[in-house]
Amino acid sequence: MTINKLTIWVIGMLLPLVWSCTKVEDTDPSTLDKSLETALMNISNGQGKSFFTLPNSDELAKIPQDPKNPLTVAKVKLGQMLFHETALALDAKQTVGMNTYSCASCHNAGAGFQAAVKQGIGEGGTGFGTHGETRTKDPNYADENLDVQPLRTPSAMNGAYQKVMLWNGQFGATGPNVGTEANWTDGTPKAVNKLGFEGLETQAIAGLTVHRLKIDTPTLFAMGYKTLFDEAFPDVPEADRYTAETAGLAIAAFERTVLANEAPFQKWLNGDLTAMSDAQKNGAILFFGKGQCATCHTGPALNSMEFYALGMNDLSGTGVFGVTQTELDNAGKGRGGFTGNAQDMYKFKVPQLYNLSNSPFYGHGGNFTTIKSVIEYKNQAVSQNAQVPASQLASEFKALQLNEVEIDLLVDFLKNGLNDANLKRYEPAQLPSGYCFPNADAKSKADMGCN
Numbered sequence: 001m002t003i004n005k006l007t008i009w010v011i012g013m014l015l016p017l018v019w020s021c022t023k024v025e026d027t028d029p030s031t032l033d034k035s036l037e038t039a040l041m042n043i044s045n046g047q048g049k050s051f052f053t054l055p056n057s058d059e060l061a062k063i064p065q066d067p068k069n070p071l072t073v074a075k076v077k078l079g080q081m082l083f084h085e086t087a088l089a090l091d092a093k094q095t096v097g098m099n100t101y102s103c104a105s106c107h108n109a110g111a112g113f114q115a116a117v118k119q120g121i122g123e124g125g126t127g128f129g130t131h132g133e134t135r136t137k138d139p140n141y142a143d144e145n146l147d148v149q150p151l152r153t154p155s156a157m158n159g160a161y162q163k164v165m166l167w168n169g170q171f172g173a174t175g176p177n178v179g180t181e182a183n184w185t186d187g188t189p190k191a192v193n194k195l196g197f198e199g200l201e202t203q204a205i206a207g208l209t210v211h212r213l214k215i216d217t218p219t220l221f222a223m224g225y226k227t228l229f230d231e232a233f234p235d236v237p238e239a240d241r242y243t244a245e246t247a248g249l250a251i252a253a254f255e256r257t258v259l260a261n262e263a264p265f266q267k268w269l270n271g272d273l274t275a276m277s278d279a280q281k282n283g284a285i286l287f288f289g290k291g292q293c294a295t296c297h298t299g300p301a302l303n304s305m306e307f308y309a310l311g312m313n314d315l316s317g318t319g320v321f322g323v324t325q326t327e328l329d330n331a332g333k334g335r336g337g338f339t340g341n342a343q344d345m346y347k348f349k350v351p352q353l354y355n356l357s358n359s360p361f362y363g364h365g366g367n368f369t370t371i372k373s374v375i376e377y378k379n380q381a382v383s384q385n386a387q388v389p390a391s392q393l394a395s396e397f398k399a400l401q402l403n404e405v406e407i408d409l410l411v412d413f414l415k416n417g418l419n420d421a422n423l424k425r426y427e428p429a430q431l432p433s434g435y436c437f438p439n440a441d442a443k444s445k446a447d448m449g450c451n
Contacts, residue, residue, distance in 0.1 A: 032281040033273050039288040043298070053269045054158070054261040054300045057426075063256050064160045066198040069249045071256060074231040079254025080428055082247055083107075086440040087223060087433035089123065091212035093145040096138070097123040097441075101147070103207065103251065104438030107156040108132050109423040112355030113258060115153035118319040118366040122147035122211050128444040131358065137321045138441065146322035147211055150331035151315055152366035157423075158301035158352045160256040165199035167331075167348045167364045169307065170338040171206060172199030176305050180339055190338075195245070200255055205248030217242045223432040260354035260420035265413070276417050283413025286406055293410070295396055296350045302418070307335040307347035308394040311383025312363040332387060334364070346388045355423065357415045372411045379407065 037048065044051035055062035060071040069075075082088065083103045092098045106120030107113045110131025114120075117135050124146035126138040137146060151167050159165070163175030170183075173193045184193040189206040197205070208215065220226070226242070232250055233241050240246070260266065265284065267275035276284070287293045296304055314332040315323070330337050336345030348364045362368040368377065381399045383390070402410070431437055436450035445451065 030273070032278055032285070036268075036281055036285050036288070039285050043288045043294045049269045052265075052298075052300055052302075054259045054266055056261055057257040057259050060257070063259070065256055066201050066252070068197055069201050069252060071253050072232065074228070075233070075250050075253040076257050077254075078225075078228040078232040079250035079252065080426070081225075081228065081431055083251050083254055084428055084437040085431055085433060086435045086437050087219065087431070088208070088213040088215070090214040090216055090219065092123050093212070094124070094141060096140055097145075099435060100439060100441040100444075101125065101211075102438050103156075103204075103211070103213070105132075105135075106153045108438045109427050110358065112155055112358035112423065113157040113426075114155040114359050115361075116359045118152065118317075118361045119148055119315060119321065120153035121321070124148075124322070125439065126441050126443045128439055128447040130447075132438070133359075134447065135439070135444075136319070143322040148322045150323040150327040151364050152361055155352060155355070156255050157258050157260055158303070158354060159200050160259070161299055161301035161303060161352070162199055162349075163305050164349070165203040168333075168335050168338040169199070169305070169349050171203040172197070173202065174198050176307075183338055183340065197249075197252075200252040201249055204251040204255070205245055207251075208244045208248055215242060215244050215247045223434075225432055228432070258423075258426050260418070260423070262422050263354055263418050263420040265417045266420075268417075277412070279409055279412045280417035281413075283409035283411070284417060286402070286410050287413055290406070291400060291402060291410055292396070297353055301352040302354070303352040304350040307344065307349050308396065309334070309346040309348070309388055309392040310363075310378070310397050311346075311385045311388045311393055312348075312377075313365045313367045313385050314387075315365040316367070331364075332385075346385075346392050347394075353414060354418045355420055357419060358423075371414050372407065375402075375407050375410050375414075 040052060041048045060073070063071060065071050086099050086102045089097065089099050089101050092100070101122045105122045105125065106115045108116070108131065110116070116132035121135055121137065124138050124141035125135045127134045127136055129135070154167060164172035164177050169176055170190055171193065173196045177193065184190045189210050192202050192206040195202065195205065220242070229242050229246065233246050236246060264275040264280065296306060296308065298304055314328055316328070333345050335347040336342070356362065356371055360369050362371070362374045368374045377384070378397070379400045379402045381397050383393060436445050436448060
């Protein structure tokens with residue numbers, strides 16, 4: 001009995017120590033976590049996790065912003081409403097298009113703030129499906145009246161980390177566009193650069209005119225927008241307060257807060273080591289290491305303000321409407337089509353990489369339909385566009401020697417590790433107008449069950 005009591009006493013004393021040791025081991029980073037941390041440190045010159053971390057959307061002071069358009073809660077709120085407001089569609093080319101589209105028609109939350117089809121359609125589009133995937137040309141519209149572009153719609157998400165906007169970077173008066181003033185042609189949307197704002201602000205202001213979205217004060221005031229403008233711009237004289245410029249600044253302010261900060265990789269960066277699977281962690285290690293993806297895709301948005309020629313095909317094929325071959329050819333020149341410089345020809349801006357799977361069209365021409373096909377293309381590094389001279393192809397466009405397993409791990413990280421599944425939080429519960437959004441054409445309303 002004495003031995004048994006002693007044994008029980010010893011076990012009782014040791015168990016807390018065992019539990020304590022077990023608890024410490026459970027919270028220790030795994031080998032994968034340590035390897036990923038090391039990869040992040042190496043690729044970011046020692047800055048590590050913080051270099052890739054997105055702020056919370058309400059941490060306005062931490063979000064990159066245009067000094068000429070400081071973020072405020074009231075400005076963001078107004079911008080959120082205007083971004084989704086179909087009541088702005090007052091300058092439609094055809095009567096049937098009045099009040100049927102918005103900024104969000106081509107940048108809706110369900111599609112990762114991009115179009116869910118190869119070519120986004122504002123005015124002249126019909127249908128929505130569940131997240132814009134069935135939107136197509138309204139048969140009542142002539143091609144010349146369609147609101148379309150000759151390139152794939154880029155995502156409006158994580159735009160706070162872009163100094164200039166669009167695939168060719170033509171919008172924005174700062175950063176890479178310093179020295180391009182001669183190309184800010186009067187009478188074109190590029191002239192808005194002369195206001196001196198960064199890319200998001202410039203694009204939003206220009207976009208209201210390009211897409212025929214009108215700031216009609218009697219209409220908006222009747223819906224309650226006057227109060228929203230007054231709260232957002234109290235220091236702007238009333239004579240200048242209710243304009244396309246202030247509306248664009250508010251829209252840009254909202255867009256700066258649209259961040260994929262709930263993606264598993266972001267949760268992992270913030271300390272939740274269980275947010276990503278082992279496969280996704282292995283994919284991330286490849287992304288920031290052997291795969292050389294982070295050579296171009298870097299920072300919190302996994303993008304950059306650099307332009308590269310990768311020989312991808314231009315917009316073409318099924319699902320493309322209302323653009324001429326001349327427009328397609330000029331768009332295919334990329335940065336060179338804006339600057340006119342020979343060294344910029346066929347180069348396109350590095351896009352952000354979050355929520356890619358929400359819309360299965362990739363590249364400036366949208367001609368890749370799976371994430372895996374893009375990785376395989378870059379792994380093989382064989383240009384598909386005969387119009388792009390070999391001399392223009394980026395030196396980074398070279399065979400990577402990734403095997404099938406490694407490619408699948410990269411796909412898992414990009415598809416799932418970078419997917420914020422809660423982007424609907426950026427949509428308003430209701431618009432001041434009470435109208436349907438992001439579209440309000442008859443077919444879209446039926447698809448969405450909206451009256």
